[in-house]
Structure formats: C-alpha cells, structure tokens
Amino acid sequence: MNQNFYQPINGQIVDIIDESPTIKSFVVVPEEEFKFETGQFVELTLPGVGEAPFTPSSSPADSEKMEITIMNAGRITALLHQCDKGQKVGIRGPFGNGYPIDDFVGKEIYIVGGGVGLAPIRSLFLTLIDRIKEFKSVVCRFGARTPDDFIYKNTLFGSWQSIAGVDMKLTVDEANNDWDGNVGVVTTILAQDDVDVANSAAVVCGPPIMMKYALLKLLEFGFSDENIYLSMEKNMSCGIGKCGHCMLGKYYVCKDGPVFTYGQIKKYPEIWD
Amino acid sequence: METVFISKLKPFLDAVAEQMELYVPKKTGRHFVYSKYNPSTETVVEFNNIRTCVPAKEFLFPVRELAATSPKSLDLKDIKPFAVFGLKDCDLRSIEILDKVFADDEFQDPFYVALRENIFIISGDCTEIGESCFCNLFNGRAFAGGGFDLNISKINDGFIIEAGSQKGQGFIEGHRSLFADVPEALLAERNENRARVQNQLEQNNTELQLNTTLREVVENSQNSEVFDVESQNCVECQACTRVCPTCHCFYLYDTKLQSYFAKMKMWDSCMRTGFAAVAGGANPHKVLGDRIKHRFMHKFVYFLDRYGIDMCVGCGRCVDADPSEMDMRTVLRKLSEEFKDKKEANVTK
Known part of the structure; x- marks a missing residue:
C-alpha cells in the first residue's frame, strides 16, 4: 500500500515553556518513532x-521528544498558545531538506539569527556543538527586539556563552x-x-527584513551565493511539493527547502515578500 | 493493438457499463458535462464534438476528499475500476501532467494513484473545434495520440475503435461479437476527418503563432505591466483554475466528523488573495496582477523547469469559463508582442 503523507501520527504536548511575551516552546512526544534532521520541518x-x-x-539526537518553539502570530498559533499540557496533537513529516551539516565540516559556520x-x-x-571538534568554529550573531524577546534565555545568556x-x-x-x-539591529x-x-558557510534565519539586510552584509563581506544558507518562510501546507501554497519560483519550499542557498533562489523577485 | 468497427455506440457503452461504472458526456445547455451512464434508461448516446465543459481531473482528483483521520489513522479504501468516455487529446495530455505531480513524483498521492490505476479511459476524436481551442500551440491535436485505453473516431456510418493499452485490447478481445473489421476506406475517412479538423484548429490560431518559445516570452515578462493591465478584466471568481484540467493546487483543512477528526483535501486556487499568505502577514502575491503572473509563470516556466512539459494543454476552458474579458490567449499574445519589441529594441541599441 502507498504511504499516506497526509496522515499525521498522534502525539501529545507534555510541557510548555514560556520563552518571551509572544513565544512559547512546546515539548511534544510522538506516539510512534519519529526522526528528523536539523532544519527539516513538521506540520x-x-x-x-x-x-x-x-x-x-530541539536536537534530532533526542529521539524521545521534540521541542517546537511557536510565536503567537496567526489562527493556529494563537490556539496552540491557549493549549495546556496533555493536549493531543498530530505530527506530519519531517519534510524538506535539513542543513547540510556534512558540508560544513572543517569550516567556520557563521550563524545570523533573529x-x-x-x-x-x-x-x-545543538547539532553542531555535539560535533564541535569537526568544525573550525561556530560564530553566532543573534538579535531580538528587546532583551525580553530573546528566546532560550537560560542557555543563551548562560552556558552557550562559554562553549x-x-x-x-x-x-x-x-x-x-x-x-x-x-x-542595534543584527547587522x-x-x-x-x-x-x-x-572557508565559511553562513546560515541566516529570522524575519524577512532581517534576512534581507543580513544577506546584503554577507555578500558585501565576500560570501559566495552558494555559501549562504537561507531558511525560507512560505505557506507550507502539504509538505510534499503538490498543493502549491509555498512556491518560490520553480521550487516548493516544503520539498526543495526550507533551507536554500542564496544562489538557488536569487533570481526570483518574491524572496522577501 | 487492434482497430475495430462498430456501427452504434450504445451496445459498446452497455458492454462497458456491464463491467464497471461508466461516465459519459451529456449535453447540458451549450456544454457537455459528465454524468453516470445507466444502460436501462439511456436511449440517446451522445458523442461530444469537442471537450467537455468541466475537465476530467475530477475523476482522479476529486473536488473534496478525506485525506486523513485521527486518532485512528485512515484506511485507504479499495477503488473499483470505472470508465470515463469522451476525453479528448487535451484531456489525455492533462492527465499526463497530473501524473507527473501526483503519481510519478518521489512522493505519491495515494488517493490519486488508486483512482488512476482504476480508470478506464475511452477517448474520442474532436469532430470540430471549439472557439477557444488553442491546443496546437502545445503540440496538441484534434485526435488522441496515446494515453487512452480505447479511442473512438466518429465516421459517417459508425465508429472506429482503437485499443491503446493492454486493458483496451483486452476489452476488444472479450467482446469480439460486438465488433467488425475496419475496411481500409473507413480508415481513410477517419484520417481525412482528422486532417480537416486539425487544419481548422491551426487556421483558428494563426494569430497566436509565436516566433519564439512561450517559455522565453513568459519568463521575460517578470516586469511586464500586461498582468496588472489584464487583471482589470479579472473578477477573481477563480473559475479559470476550477475548469483548468491541469491546475492542481489544493487546500488541506481539519474538521470534526461524527466521532473522529478529519483532514480534508480540497481544490484551492492561486487566484485567491490569501493563497500564499503566511501567519506573520507576509504575502508574496497580494496584488491580483502578481497572482495572475504567478499562474502564468507556474504554467509556462516553473512547471516546465521542473517536469519538462508546459502545465497548459491549450483546451481554452479558462477562456470559456471567464465571465469577464480575461483571455489567456490575449495575455500570451500581448506578452509575445512586448517581448518581440524588447528584443528589437535591444538589437537597435
């Protein structure tokens, strides 16, 4: 029988962490084995x-549970923010490509996030620091609107500062x-x-406006189009490159992304819209 | 594969209907639409001159279907074989396009695949052309070249039936007594008919002959104002995407049925304002002209890049369905003229 990619597996929210005034992390335990690669997404x-x-x-190495950090931004996320521990959920995926960790080996990884x-x-x-010796260094430049808006404050202001x-x-x-x-803004x-x-690869993930200006900066520094990895936000729905909502040029962000090199997508005008 | 003759359609369709559910074109107003064939009440059997009004995609990609359930997972149901009569070459080529998306892809859509494996396709030659037919622009023809189980050609004294698959050949072999051999003269008549209609088709579209590929024209229209100008003729009814035999965008939504939760899959339209909007508010196609442009890009550039064929068969259904003045042929012609002017301007520079 053919696999039904529209069918979620059952899971449960076992913990909820308040990260910022508008962002919560949900710890989800799937009832069946569920593996993903870092950078892939789930529905x-x-x-x-x-x-x-x-x-x-969360790190893909944690096979028991997964953490999903969600900003209250739309219809579903607002309802998720009202949920309590014990809420039953469905999980589909994982979909798309992950970050090409193996291509990063031996390089400096420049991560810009907001x-x-x-x-x-x-x-x-978390995936990189598990294998930190394989990379030359991991250089992080993160921004938030205010100190309160930073997520993962405990580790970000704490242990991550001294790895x-x-x-x-x-x-x-x-x-x-x-x-x-x-x-100041992250740039x-x-x-x-x-x-x-x-000898570096750059990874950028954040609001479109931040990504746009960070990208310009990276290009100015001399990064090649192929060494800049962008996490694209589009309206991914089916997850398998069919329903059409997340098209970015010829690509389906859900299937061919969500991580793209700038070189792959730069010719399409609607990247940041 | 065999080619045989039958003088009347009814005994043939009755024999098909004896084996499986059969859908046939019925004239409703000016148009042909599909309806279920009932041998005992059906007295007049119609041979549709041109394509039906509503495309055959509904048989493989229903308007709405149950895609998943929870907490208990959905069991995929067994599909019984069924037959559809009245498809034209454009319909067969649209199924080829849908196959690329739903069946040949690394991620198969199990619902489409189940229906696709069980459909028995009976196509027919076009006996005339529709006003809006422009399939010749996409190497389409007034008669089927392949992709059918059986194809029917109407001639003066009856019908020529040709098998195009093992399933079709099997049907002929299983119903020997229904059919007669085809004399050479009738085959010649069929070929003359085909040539005549094909010629009409080409005559009808002389204005649309482009000097370059559609892909090149449309890809170079990224900054064209044609889409915004033409969008003033669009009332956003989404009829074009509904009747398009190749449009396949869909919407997944969750709902509660009796005692379980359901995920439904339903046709969607890229003409809808919020089609590509994300929760954060960004929307790459807020403006109608941009949505129309995306539709053209998808059909003539992106799909071609991805699957090697255009996502349009030139059936003209979108032209017929449009309640206003929006016409894909006009848009393509304007883009093509604009591209030609641009090219000439570059040469003079």
Missing part, C-alpha cells in the same frame, strides 16, 4: 482545527536597564573579520 496539527509548519528547535528565527537555529546549534569553539554575540533593537550588550554586530569568509 503540527491541532485535531479538528488545523495544522501549521514548524521547524523543531527573533523566533532562533528556533531552527537552536536545533542546528569552546563557539563565538557568540547578541544585540537588541531596544535595551532595558539590565542590558549591557550591543544595541550592526556583523563584521568582516568575524570569520574567514573563504
């Missing part, structure tokens, strides 16, 4: 209500009294000498 169903695409923020874009990046980061091989800088658009770091903490451009 999370509220039974009878609807589904929406999310890239898990806002809820840190969700897929967290999964990537050997990781160089982490943070910035906020607007500071508060407790903030003694950089103030203000990107510098030409952050990495050896010729």
Whole structure:
C-alpha cells in the first residue's frame, strides 16, 4: 500500500515553556518513532482545527521528544498558545531538506539569527556543538527586539556563552536597564573579520527584513551565493511539493527547502515578500 | 493493438457499463458535462464534438476528499475500476501532467494513484473545434495520440475503435461479437476527418503563432505591466483554475466528523488573495496582477523547469469559463508582442 503523507501520527504536548511575551516552546512526544534532521520541518496539527509548519528547535539526537518553539502570530498559533499540557496533537513529516551539516565540516559556520528565527537555529546549534571538534568554529550573531524577546534565555545568556569553539554575540533593537550588550539591529554586530569568509558557510534565519539586510552584509563581506544558507518562510501546507501554497519560483519550499542557498533562489523577485 | 468497427455506440457503452461504472458526456445547455451512464434508461448516446465543459481531473482528483483521520489513522479504501468516455487529446495530455505531480513524483498521492490505476479511459476524436481551442500551440491535436485505453473516431456510418493499452485490447478481445473489421476506406475517412479538423484548429490560431518559445516570452515578462493591465478584466471568481484540467493546487483543512477528526483535501486556487499568505502577514502575491503572473509563470516556466512539459494543454476552458474579458490567449499574445519589441529594441541599441 502507498504511504499516506497526509496522515499525521498522534502525539501529545507534555510541557510548555514560556520563552518571551509572544513565544512559547512546546515539548511534544510522538506516539510512534519519529526522526528528523536539523532544519527539516513538521506540520503540527491541532485535531479538528488545523495544522501549521514548524521547524523543531530541539536536537534530532533526542529521539524521545521534540521541542517546537511557536510565536503567537496567526489562527493556529494563537490556539496552540491557549493549549495546556496533555493536549493531543498530530505530527506530519519531517519534510524538506535539513542543513547540510556534512558540508560544513572543517569550516567556520557563521550563524545570523533573529527573533523566533532562533528556533531552527537552536536545533542546528545543538547539532553542531555535539560535533564541535569537526568544525573550525561556530560564530553566532543573534538579535531580538528587546532583551525580553530573546528566546532560550537560560542557555543563551548562560552556558552557550562559554562553549569552546563557539563565538557568540547578541544585540537588541531596544535595551532595558539590565542590558549591557550591543544595541542595534543584527547587522550592526556583523563584521568582516568575524570569520574567514573563504572557508565559511553562513546560515541566516529570522524575519524577512532581517534576512534581507543580513544577506546584503554577507555578500558585501565576500560570501559566495552558494555559501549562504537561507531558511525560507512560505505557506507550507502539504509538505510534499503538490498543493502549491509555498512556491518560490520553480521550487516548493516544503520539498526543495526550507533551507536554500542564496544562489538557488536569487533570481526570483518574491524572496522577501 | 487492434482497430475495430462498430456501427452504434450504445451496445459498446452497455458492454462497458456491464463491467464497471461508466461516465459519459451529456449535453447540458451549450456544454457537455459528465454524468453516470445507466444502460436501462439511456436511449440517446451522445458523442461530444469537442471537450467537455468541466475537465476530467475530477475523476482522479476529486473536488473534496478525506485525506486523513485521527486518532485512528485512515484506511485507504479499495477503488473499483470505472470508465470515463469522451476525453479528448487535451484531456489525455492533462492527465499526463497530473501524473507527473501526483503519481510519478518521489512522493505519491495515494488517493490519486488508486483512482488512476482504476480508470478506464475511452477517448474520442474532436469532430470540430471549439472557439477557444488553442491546443496546437502545445503540440496538441484534434485526435488522441496515446494515453487512452480505447479511442473512438466518429465516421459517417459508425465508429472506429482503437485499443491503446493492454486493458483496451483486452476489452476488444472479450467482446469480439460486438465488433467488425475496419475496411481500409473507413480508415481513410477517419484520417481525412482528422486532417480537416486539425487544419481548422491551426487556421483558428494563426494569430497566436509565436516566433519564439512561450517559455522565453513568459519568463521575460517578470516586469511586464500586461498582468496588472489584464487583471482589470479579472473578477477573481477563480473559475479559470476550477475548469483548468491541469491546475492542481489544493487546500488541506481539519474538521470534526461524527466521532473522529478529519483532514480534508480540497481544490484551492492561486487566484485567491490569501493563497500564499503566511501567519506573520507576509504575502508574496497580494496584488491580483502578481497572482495572475504567478499562474502564468507556474504554467509556462516553473512547471516546465521542473517536469519538462508546459502545465497548459491549450483546451481554452479558462477562456470559456471567464465571465469577464480575461483571455489567456490575449495575455500570451500581448506578452509575445512586448517581448518581440524588447528584443528589437535591444538589437537597435
């Protein structure tokens, strides 16, 4: 019998973590074995209500459960934010490609992220630090609107600051009294000498406007189109390149993405719309 | 594969209907639409001169279907063989296109595949052309070249039936007594008919002959104003995507049925304002002209890049269905003229 990719497997929300005023992380335990690669996404169903695409923020190495960080932004996410522990959910996927970790081996990895874009990046980061010796370094430049808007505060402000091989800088658009770091959009903490451009791969994930300007900066630094990996946000629905909602030029973001090199998609005008 | 003769359609269709459910074209107003064939009440059997109004995609890709259930997973139901009569060459080629998406892809759609494996396709030659037919632009013809189980050609004194698959050949062999041999003269008559209608088709579309490929024309129209200008003729009724035999975008939605939760799969349209919108508010195709442009890009550039064929068969259904003045042929002609002008301007520079 053919596999039915529209059929979710059952799962349950076992824990909910408040990350910021608008963002929560949901710990989901699937009832069946569920494997994914970092950067791939899943369709999370509220039974009878609807589904929406999310890239898990946990490490694929954790096979028991998966964490999904969700901003309250639309119909389904608003309802998810009202859910309590114990809520039954459906999970479809994983869909699309992941980050090409093996291509990153031996390189410096320059990760630029902002806002809820840190969700897929967290999964990537956890995957990279598991194998940190295989990479020359992991250079992170993350931004948020205010210090409160940073997600994963405990680890971001804590243990992630002191991992050997990781160089982490943070910035906020607007500071508060407790903030003694950089103030300014994320491009203000990107510098030409952050990495050896010729031997680096850049990963960008965040709101479209941030991605657009970070990309321009990376190009200015001399990154080639093929060494800039962008996580694209489109209206992914079926997950298998058929329903048409997430088309970006000839690509289906759900199947050919969500991670694209800039070189793949640069000729299409609607990248950031 | 055999070619045989039968003088009347009814005994043939009755024999098909004895084996499986059969759908036939019925004239409703000006148009042909499919309806279920009932041998005991059906007295007049019609041979549709041109394609039906509604495309045959509905038989393989229903308007709405149950795609998943929870908490208990959906069992895929067994599909019984069924037959559809009255498809034309454009319909057969549209099925080839849908196959690329739903059946030949690494991710198969199990619902489509089950229906596809069980459909018995009885196509027919076009006996005239529709006003809006422009299939010749996509190497389409007034008669089928392949993709059918049986094909029927209407001639003066009856019908010539040709098998195009093992299933079709098997049917002929199983119903020997219904058919007679075809004299050479009748085959010649069929070929003359075909040539005549094919010629009409080409005469009808002389204005649409382009000097370059459609792909090149449409791909170079990224900044064209034609889409915005033409969009003033569009009332956003989405009829074009509904009647298109190749449009296959769909919408997945969740609902509660009696005692379980269901995920439904339903036709959607890229002409809808919110089609590509994301929860955060971004929408790459907010403007109607951009949606129309995307539709053209998808059909003539992106699909071709991906699957090696155009996602249009030139059946003209979208032209017929449009309640306003929107006409795909006009858009293509304008884009083509614009492209020609641009090219000439570049040469003079």
